[in-house]
Amino acid sequence: MIRYAVVGLGWISRQAFLPAVLLTGNSVVTALVSGTIEKAGAIAARYGVERVVSYEDYDELVSSDLIDAVYIAVPNSLHAVFALKALEHGKHVMVEKPIATSQADAEAMIAVAQHRGALLMTSYRLHHDVGTIEALQSIRSGAIGDPRFFGATFTFQSDADNHRLNPEHWGGPLQDIGIYCINAARHVFAAEPVEVFAASCRNDNDPRFRDISDSIAVTLRFPGQRLAQFFCSFAAYPSDTYQVVGTEGVLNMQPGFRFETPMSMTIENSTGPQRTDFAHYDHFAGQIAYFSKCIADGARPVDDGQEGLADLRVLLAIDRSALTGLPVSLEPQVYRHGPDASSVRMIEPKVAT
Incomplete structure (x- = not known):
């Protein structure tokens, strides 16, 4: 099982990503990262997630052995910040669209992923439907x-x-x-x-x-x-x-x-x-299962950082x-x-x- 942390608990995480993980057969969410711990705790209880951390404790989480990958669904301007921290610790990253808000940030994410041997995937769910x-x-x-x-x-x-x-x-x-x-x-x-x-x-x-x-x-x-x-x-x-x-x-x-x-x-x-x-298939379950298979096999995803940069x-x-x-x-x-x-x-x- 590939262990994910979900970063940001807005609508797309709550209504699409978290329910979809349960359908994949090769993925599990083991941590939630949020600015509202009380809300995150209720969501964690619903999905059986064992760890809830604040944004301030994100560095500690990505440097630990509690997760293999992160799904980033925070506002656009924060995509690169959270992605780079995870990639620097060798964690794999699936980031929502757009990949970043500047070409320099996107290129930095791609470079760090390559340097650390981590996979970077832009969340293009339609590529898997x-x-x-x-x-x-x-x-x-x-x-x-x-x-x-x-x-x-x-x-x-x-x-x-x-x-x-x-x-x-x-x-x-x-x-x-x-x-x-x-x-x-x-x-x-x-x-x-x-x-x-x-x-x-x-x-x-x-x-x-x-x-x-x-x-x-x-x-x-x-x-x-x-x-x-x-x-x-x-x-x-x-x-x-x-x-x-x-x-x-x-x-x-x-x-x-x-x-x-x-x-x-x-x-x-x-x-x-x-x-x-x-x-009708679950787009999010499809892309999560695909990315987890890429992680397990060490295979570069089709919707990688370069796709997001394009x-x-x-x-x-x-x-x-x-x-x-x-x-x-x-x-x-x-x-x-x-x-x-x-x-x-x-x-x-x-x-x-």
């Missing part, structure tokens, strides 16, 4: 010809107390949900973007958005004259879908990114429409474009690889009782 992989395989097989355009919308109404509304933590819809669209577009085209252009907006009458934009629309230019566009928002009716238009067909995925309901894929081409309804480069460029109102060019990068069938883990979610 059958729906996402089937969509990519369909595109690679030529089902829609040459993919020319990727378009996505990912929106919902954010709660007022969501820490992702805080600019001090590099919060906002781009960083929180736009990153899903960026990652999907990169793998659809099997390429890295070379230029971005973005426009953001904010409702001045909505107190949730005193300090950040509520919505952003982005265009990405890829090599080969291919384009991607997406719109994401914290202030719109929930929408979660993407479409890939090719020279000989079109692929639609809905939902495209969330994990609460199963995905459906429709491909339309000269043979007519074909719909695939995928079984998306971060694009996020930072989009941020600059939205601020200046001008296109921003990106230095050409070689596309390394994407997820494939080997990274899929089909673990059924626990039925509520």
Whole structure:
């Protein structure tokens, strides 16, 4: 069993990660790290976690033999701080997206992981779900010809107390949900973007958005004259879908990114429409089981630190474009690889009782 510490007990840890660990068969949570010990104690009791520590005692935990890995789900600005401390002690790290808030921090995390022989994984749960992989395989097989355009919308109404509304933590819809669209577009085209252009907006009458934009629309230019566009928002009716238009067909995925309901894929081409309804698997259980297997085998995960850095480069460029109102060019990068069938883990979610 790979022993995890969960760092940060927000919604994603409580509602997704902790329940999922119980389904993996190769992972267990042995410590919780929180700024609210009383709340953490109640959660620990619920999941049978033996150790609860404060953020102040985190160094002692990662230097001990009580854990093998950490899952980091604190606000964006703190990702690198907690990841680096764990990596320096040789602990493996799974960090939520975005990997960090600066390219320098992400590169430091990658370097320390390599130096200490620890694995660093960015939490891209969709890389381990059958729906996402089937969509990519369909595109690679030529089902829609040459993919020319990727378009996505990912929106919902954010709660007022969501820490992702805080600019001090590099919060906002781009960083929180736009990153899903960026990652999907990169793998659809099997390429890295070379230029971005973005426009953001904010409702001045909505107190949730005193300090950040509520919505952003982005265009990405890829090599080969291919384009991607997406719109994401914290202030719109929930929408979660993407479409890939090719020279000989079109692929639609809905939902495209969330994990609460199963995905459906429709491909339309000269043979007519074909719909695939995928079984519902627990995305978090799949990615945890995959990472634990990587740790046990000493194998580098497909969604490693370099994968997180690739998306971060694009996020930072989009941020600059939205601020200046001008296109921003990106230095050409070689596309390394994407997820494939080997990274899929089909673990059924626990039925509520």
